[in-house]
Amino acid sequence: MSHAPVSHETSGPEPDNLRTTVNTPGALGLYFSVNAFLSRICLQVAVIGTLLIVAAVLYQIFGRYILNDSPAWTEIFALVVMLYTTCFAAAVGVRDGRHIGMDSLLNLAPPVFHLLADIIVYLGMIIFGLAMAWSGSELAVEMAPYINPGLPISQAWSYVPLAVGGLLIALFAVERIVAAVLHIKVIPSWH
Template sequence: MDLDMQADDSTATPPAAIVWLTRINATLARFGMYAAVAGLLVLVAVVFYQVFGRYVMNSSPTWTENLAIVLVLYVTLIGAAVGVRDAGHISLESLMVLLPEKARRRLEILIYAAVGLFGVAMAYNGWILGSSVAHYLLPNLHISEAVRYVPLVLSGILIASFSVEHIIAILRGEEVVPSWN
């Protein structure tokens, strides 16, 4: 498809596969953000409990630090994936607006392709790393060490899917509507 083409009819119905991808991605992004916010609230509670135990009860719980680290991984990686979908990431738009429309669109496609490949690499390498440590247990939590790599895999898959959605939207001359609208 030529990058110069704009949608001839703004009321034209997109193909069913694109509608399906958009609905799935919007739903995944919305639930991902809900999960990240819930994880952040649990993280605050765990850290509060750790501080309370250490300074008030004079008996710091041993499991809170490991759980806090795992929660930070989930919150940041899932939140980063949602940031890709809803275009909440840092960008240099001031430089992009100086480019002609055709060059800007090509650069946006290149950027989302690179981000998507990075997501695929995250998912693949997270899977490899997680499976290599799956038989080890996290100290004080007594769960598999692989739990630390699950958010890396999930985030990578989501980033790749969200990047594909953005590339399709750019080719169609549209924008991805954030999942919060």
């Protein structure tokens, strides 16, 4: 099993001796390996989800314009799968450091400001992720008795990705803070 390493993005050339999560020993290395595994699973779910969305939309078009009998389930199916795809891909984006950021002023600042900015950003992501997980869980529980129109599944399945994605965002943001403080390189999940 290959492990996707963790990297702290730095401006300029990276030192050759920068540790990665792959070569981090002990419990911390295990923590990084578990996060890398979870991130790869999320990425695979997002890719499969994208393919399922495309298939559902194509089937909807085929049913509507060729068969003249539009299937009722394809729209809600595509919407539910899009929630999973988006939330899991967002979590991978946090772990891989691919979130939106404005580095122009930070590039002129000393390295200690880079570290402080990273910590502040990832602390915000932890708070956001935990709030998303809490709210998604509450909504899933409240909506569990209701069935989606057109697709015979509970409406709770539309809120589960918010809960899981929020938890993963928080987990991966903690990893990014640890990696930044210890100067450990996070290698993206898709490598």
